[in-house]
Amino acid sequence: MSDYNFAYLDEQTKRMIRRAILKGLAIPGYQVPFASREMPMPYGWGTGGVQVSAATLTPDDTFKVIDQGADDTTNAVSIRKFFERTAGVATTEETEKASIIQTRHRIPEAALREDQILVYQVPIPEPLRFLEPRETETRKMHSLEEYGLMHVKLYEDISQHGQIATSYAYPVKVQDRYVMDPSPIPKFDNPKLEMAAIQLFGAGREQRIYAVPPYTKVVSLDFEDYPFEASKADHACDLCAARDSYLDEVIMDDAGGRMFVCSDTDYCRSRREAGHSGALASPAPAQEVPA
């Protein structure tokens, strides 16, 4: 622990990142450029989120990391270990107990509180990028509020698929001003973007930070005759029987067998501990017969 400055980054860097975060909070949805540092992990593994977390952490914080909702995947485990080692903060897998949650591609199912911070890892912060490759032009479009192009993308979806087929990284308009990419969360999570917690977005390779302050208005873009729909697999979790959570589809064998499970592992575990049981849940451990 003593080999590192608290939370890996030096104090000047953290100050620089905090300034960017404050500016981001002052202008909800606006992408603030910042001098992203090289982190000891490859781009695409959450270098932006890690820098935002490092600048936000205090020694009293309890830290949680999720990757696609799960606490036990490689990305989540390694980032959690990284901060255990470099910051010595307490870590947890329980959403309820965490004060800072770094996430990749999900918002936890449990509602977050005002004293919590949600940090997103963002691969491509620019929602207009795939339609307009020029950065000078996209910046101008943001500053002049020219967002017609975003609807062209949705138009293309409907004309090709009969519905808005964009199912993740679904563009939103923040506080009636900036169009923002909410990072690749499923569109099921979009309504949750209006929450009590502070939401910070860090894109390391693209060197951008943006933010959504608590209780900020966040509207998913749509057409009058094709309204936004927060969709999920039409199924209950096979482990905890939840019908209100976002589900992962897991292929079980090569004969078409599959199961649906909550992508939020902590939510699923807490429900099972509370006695809920899904169609494919194993019986309680006490009844398991030793091999």
Add this chain to the structure above:
Amino acid sequence: MTRVEPNPLLSVRGVDKTYGARIGCRDVSFDLYPGEVMGIVGESGSGKSTLLNCLAGHLDPDGGAVLFDTRDRGLVDTVTMSEPERRMLGRTDWAFVHQHARDGLRMSVSAGGNIGERLMAVGGRNYGSIRASAIDWLDRVEIDESRVDDRPSAFSGGMQQRLQIARNLVTGPRLVFMDEPTGGLDVSVQARLLDLLRGLVREMGLSAIIVTHDLAVVRLLADRLMVMKSGHVVETGLTDQVLDDPQHAYTQLLVSSVLQV
């Protein structure tokens, strides 16, 4: 007997543009009245495109004024106008048809999306009505309705050019800038495109400024003609007058250079 002069739609006053020591265009002034089509002809490098880009707000002229008759505030200088206002004009009252269709189209977006973009840019949020006007416009530029979901890359050169025109005219602009609209098309396709353009211009009462080096194009489309050489306007007048009785030596050369078949 007195006659009430209508207000010009576009009034150009002494527009200058230089590229360092080289002259782009020098001291160009003219008025364009509603419903009028103006042709600008000249050889390559004579400053036609520079002038057009200055008028359309793509280039910042070094001097002069470009006054446009806006709907709400009357004649306003578009050079000193704020950029959001100018860009708003660029997608409502103005249209710009590029020589190469791929400069004016989004090649990765379907024909319908290309036509609908301007509608969505000015706030259209109803998929059904956007699609209906896209199909209506495809029909008006003689592209089959079944191609509405095809990308422009699957279209022929002539179809791409017609699609670009549809995409520009869908918001009912009052002034259309055209930069060599028939360049690079074979003659039979050119003829059809000119026919279509002439129909649309008359039907919608459009004003247009057409830059071209093809005298046949201006003969068919333009009411008035402006001949440019080395950045200067050397002759102006009614199209037939200029073409049938050229006064300036360069215009005479230009007219006599056309091959008679």
